[in-house]
Amino acid sequence: RLKAKIVFFFLLVEEFIGDFKYVFFAENVKKIRKPKPWKHSEPITRTQLKQMRDEFWDTAPHYGGQREIWDALRVAAESELTHAQAIINSAGVIVQNDDLTICYDERGAKYELPKYVLSEPINMIHEN
Numbered sequence: 001r002l003k004a005k006i007v008f009f010f011l012l013v014e015e016f017i018g019d020f021k022y023v024f025f026a027e028n029v030k031k032i033r034k035p036k037p038w039k040h041s042e043p044i045t046r047t048q049l050k051q052m053r054d055e056f057w058d059t060a061p062h063y064g065g066q067r068e069i070w071d072a073l074r075v076a077a078e079s080e081l082t083h084a085q086a087i088i089n090s091a092g093v094i095v096q097n098d099d100l101t102i103c104y105d106e107r108g109a110k111y112e113l114p115k116y117v118l119s120e121p122i123n124m125i126h127e128n
Contacts, residue, residue, distance in 0.1 A: 032076075032085055035099040040121040049124065053117050065109040069093060073103065077117050 044052075061070045072091035076084035077100065088095060088103075093111075096102040100118055103111045115121075 030095040030098050032081060032088060032095060032100055033098050034081065035101065035115045035119050037122045038115050038119070039123045040116070043123045043125045044121065045125045045127050046120075047127065049116060049120065056114060056117055060111075065111050066105055066107075069103075069105045069109070069111060073100070073111060073113060074117075076100065077113065 057070070057074050061067050069091060072087055072093060076087040076093075079087065084100075088100075092106050094104040094106070096104065099115075101113050101115065103113070105111070
């Protein structure tokens with residue numbers, strides 16, 4: 001359902017902006033990347049990581065910003081880099097840090113993403 005919203009948003013933006021979008025994005029896009037390898041304060045399991053991510057995404061919109069941007073950031077964080085780049089571009093997200101840890105929307109609202117929603121820690125416990 002979340003991905004469907006993003007696809008709909010992308011089509012809507014494309015309909016209103018048309019070819020101008022590609023000229024604008026070509027000059028103003030910061031290419032995104034995965035965060036550098038990082039270590040959690042204590043080793044965690046994939047289940048614990050999923051729980052942390054779910055809690056973050058459930059509460060993040062309550063701290064400000066637009067729900068649509070939070071949705072776009074979540075889909076981007078859970079996608080491969082090429083898809084994430086397209087989602088970020090089409091949603092009008094302004095990327096400050098190329099690892100997506102700090103972004104802004106067009107109204108100036110700040111969105112801070114913890115590394116644990118963007119990648120796995122190097123000290124993760126692999127469950128059987």
